[in-house]
Amino acid sequence: MLRALVITLAVLAGAKIWAQERLYRDGAQEALIRAYRERAIAACQSAQALTPTGGASPLWTRPASVDLAIGRSNVDVQIWQLSSERWPARFRHPHVVLTLGGGAPSPVCEFDVIEERAYVTQM
Numbered sequence: 001m002l003r004a005l006v007i008t009l010a011v012l013a014g015a016k017i018w019a020q021e022r023l024y025r026d027g028a029q030e031a032l033i034r035a036y037r038e039r040a041i042a043a044c045q046s047a048q049a050l051t052p053t054g055g056a057s058p059l060w061t062r063p064a065s066v067d068l069a070i071g072r073s074n075v076d077v078q079i080w081q082l083s084s085e086r087w088p089a090r091f092r093h094p095h096v097v098l099t100l101g102g103g104a105p106s107p108v109c110e111f112d113v114i115e116e117r118a119y120v121t122q123m
Contacts, residue, residue: 064101
């Protein structure tokens with residue numbers, strides 16, 4: 001009987017910690033997206049205008065999805081290269097990621113919140 005009670009309390013404590021962590025992470029993600037969404041859209045429009053294709057296409061003002069990611073995956077830095085100046089952009093900086101719906105490959109714009117710079121890539 002006592003063993004079942006201890007196991008039940010341990011499961012409840014684990015569930016409480018998991019729920020608190022999820023609520024914190026979801027809230028922080030939502031706050032960062034709300035705070036930087038408009039800046040990301042403007043920076044993505046500017047970055048797209050500077051590409052060789054230029055123009056207003058694609059239209060980043062209506063992205064299919066807006067997400068938050070830590071680090072930009074296309075930076076060529078390994079995790080053990082701590083002295084690299086690009087290491088924080090790869091593993092520490094938060095990025096607002098805008099994706100456009102439509103055909104494959106779909107353009108993706110990653111807005112670095114720290115550098116306040118957009119990177120447009122084809123996925």
